[in-house]
Amino acid sequence: MTLLGRFTVVPDGTVTTPQGFRAGGLHCGLKKTERYDLGAIVCDVPAAVAAVYTLNAFQAAPLLVTQESVAAGGKLQAMLVNSGNANACTGEQGLADAREMRAALARQLGLAENLVGVTSTGVIGELLPMPKVLSGIEALPEKVHAEGGDDFCQAILTTDLVKKVACVRVNVGGREVHVAGAAKGSGMIHPNMATMLGFVTTDANISSEHLQQLLSAATDSTFNMITVDGDTSTNDMVVVMASGLAGGDALTPDHPDWEAFAVAFGYVSEHLAKMIARDGEGATKLIEVNVLGAASRDAARAIAKTVIGSSLVKTACFGADANWGRIIAAVGRAGQPVQTETVDVQLGDIMVLSQSRPVKFDEDRAEEYLKGDFVQINVNLHMGNSSATAWGCDLTYDYVRINAAYRT
The missing domain is CATH 3.10.20.340 (ArgJ beta chain, C-terminal domain)
Structure with missing residues (x-):
C-alpha cells in the first residue's frame, strides 16, 4: 500500500473492495474466443448514482436505457455490461434488446428494473444474439461475488491488452472509505465526457447530487483530457455507484473531509484515464x-x-x-x-x-x-x-x- 498525500493506494483493490459490492463475469458467446464477454457489478443496497455519457449524436441503446433507470429514482443496484457487441445504431430492436437485458438481470437478482443499468461495447450496427445473452444473464448471479472484480475487468475488454483498475482508501470523518474503479478503452478514444466505459464504486455516504458534482469535475480534467485516435464512440459512459455503507455523516462540499475525498476520487479517475491512453491500440508509449x-x-x-x-x-x-x-x-x-x-x-x-x-x-x-x-x-x-x-x-x-x- 502506497501513501499519496491524503489517501492510500490499495494495489490489489478492485471494484468490490468498497463495502457492499460484488462483481463477476463469464463467457456467453459474444466473442469468438473463450474470453469473458458478460459481466455485472451488484450492490447489496440501492446505491446513489452519477453518470456521464457520450456526446456522440448516435448514443447506443444501452446508454438510453441506463439513463431511463437513473432518471426513475436516482439509484442503481446493478450494472450489466457486455463486450463484443455495442448494440449501437440498431434501431427499435436494439432498444428493446437493451430493455430485455435490464429486465432479465432484475428478475435474476430480485430487483426493480429501474435499479439496473445496462451498457455494451464492441462492434457497431449488429443486433445482439439475445438467446446467448439471456442464457449468460441467467448464469451470471452465481458468478457474482466479493472476489469477482478481476473477472468483471476481463469481461469488459475488447481490443484492450490489459485490464484497467484503481483503488484507494481515504479517511473520512475517522472512517475508512474506499474508492475503486475499472475501465476499458483502447480505440475510438477522444471523449467529450468520459472514456469508452468506466465503472467507479465507493462506500462513501454521499448523495447522487453531490456524486454527480464530483464526477463531472473529475471527468473534466481526466477522462476528457485523453485521446487515442480522435474518435468519440457511440457507447462512452462512466457510472459511479456509492453504497454509503462506510457510514458517518453525509459527504457534502461543507464536510471537513470533502477535499480529501475529492482528491482520492480524482486520483482514481486520472489513473484509469492514463491507463486507457497508454493502452491505445498498437501503442508503445x-x-x-x-x-x-x-x-x-x-x-x-x-x-x-x-x-x-x-x-x-x-x-x-x-x-x-x-x-x-x-x-x-x-x-x-x-x-x-x-x-x-x-x-x-x-x-x-x-x-x-x-x-x-x-x-x-x-x-x-x-x-x-x-x-x-x-x-x-x-x-x-x-x-x-x-x-x-x-x-x-x-x-x-x-x-x-x-x-x-x-x-x-
Missing part, C-alpha cells in the same frame, strides 16, 4: 502534454488536446524523431491566443525551442528519450497563469493493422 503559462484554462486545455491529438506529433514520438516543428504547428492551429514570440517547448527536460526560436540540443539524447515508454512534452506560452495536462499515445503501424481487421 504514453505521451503527456503539459501546457503552462496560458491566458486561460480553456486555452490551455484546447492547446494540450490539439498537441496530444496531432497525428504528426504521435508518429514523431513513435519514430523517436525530435521534430518540434510538429508540436509548434499544433499549438498554432489550436484556435487559441498565442504570442508567437514567447513559446518554449521541452521534450522531458530537453529544451528544443526557447522564446519561439530553435535551441541547439543533443539530437542523440533526445532520440534516446523519445524511445522510452513515457514521453513528456512541455509547452510554456508565457501569457498567463493557467495550465492543463492531456494524455495520449503514439500512432503506430499496429493501429492500422488492428483497425483494418476489427470486425474479423
Whole structure:
C-alpha cells in the first residue's frame, strides 16, 4: 500500500473492495474466443448514482436505457455490461434488446428494473444474439461475488491488452472509505465526457447530487483530457455507484473531509484515464502534454488536446524523431491566443525551442528519450497563469493493422 498525500493506494483493490459490492463475469458467446464477454457489478443496497455519457449524436441503446433507470429514482443496484457487441445504431430492436437485458438481470437478482443499468461495447450496427445473452444473464448471479472484480475487468475488454483498475482508501470523518474503479478503452478514444466505459464504486455516504458534482469535475480534467485516435464512440459512459455503507455523516462540499475525498476520487479517475491512453491500440508509449503559462484554462486545455491529438506529433514520438516543428504547428492551429514570440517547448527536460526560436540540443539524447515508454512534452506560452495536462499515445503501424481487421 502506497501513501499519496491524503489517501492510500490499495494495489490489489478492485471494484468490490468498497463495502457492499460484488462483481463477476463469464463467457456467453459474444466473442469468438473463450474470453469473458458478460459481466455485472451488484450492490447489496440501492446505491446513489452519477453518470456521464457520450456526446456522440448516435448514443447506443444501452446508454438510453441506463439513463431511463437513473432518471426513475436516482439509484442503481446493478450494472450489466457486455463486450463484443455495442448494440449501437440498431434501431427499435436494439432498444428493446437493451430493455430485455435490464429486465432479465432484475428478475435474476430480485430487483426493480429501474435499479439496473445496462451498457455494451464492441462492434457497431449488429443486433445482439439475445438467446446467448439471456442464457449468460441467467448464469451470471452465481458468478457474482466479493472476489469477482478481476473477472468483471476481463469481461469488459475488447481490443484492450490489459485490464484497467484503481483503488484507494481515504479517511473520512475517522472512517475508512474506499474508492475503486475499472475501465476499458483502447480505440475510438477522444471523449467529450468520459472514456469508452468506466465503472467507479465507493462506500462513501454521499448523495447522487453531490456524486454527480464530483464526477463531472473529475471527468473534466481526466477522462476528457485523453485521446487515442480522435474518435468519440457511440457507447462512452462512466457510472459511479456509492453504497454509503462506510457510514458517518453525509459527504457534502461543507464536510471537513470533502477535499480529501475529492482528491482520492480524482486520483482514481486520472489513473484509469492514463491507463486507457497508454493502452491505445498498437501503442508503445504514453505521451503527456503539459501546457503552462496560458491566458486561460480553456486555452490551455484546447492547446494540450490539439498537441496530444496531432497525428504528426504521435508518429514523431513513435519514430523517436525530435521534430518540434510538429508540436509548434499544433499549438498554432489550436484556435487559441498565442504570442508567437514567447513559446518554449521541452521534450522531458530537453529544451528544443526557447522564446519561439530553435535551441541547439543533443539530437542523440533526445532520440534516446523519445524511445522510452513515457514521453513528456512541455509547452510554456508565457501569457498567463493557467495550465492543463492531456494524455495520449503514439500512432503506430499496429493501429492500422488492428483497425483494418476489427470486425474479423
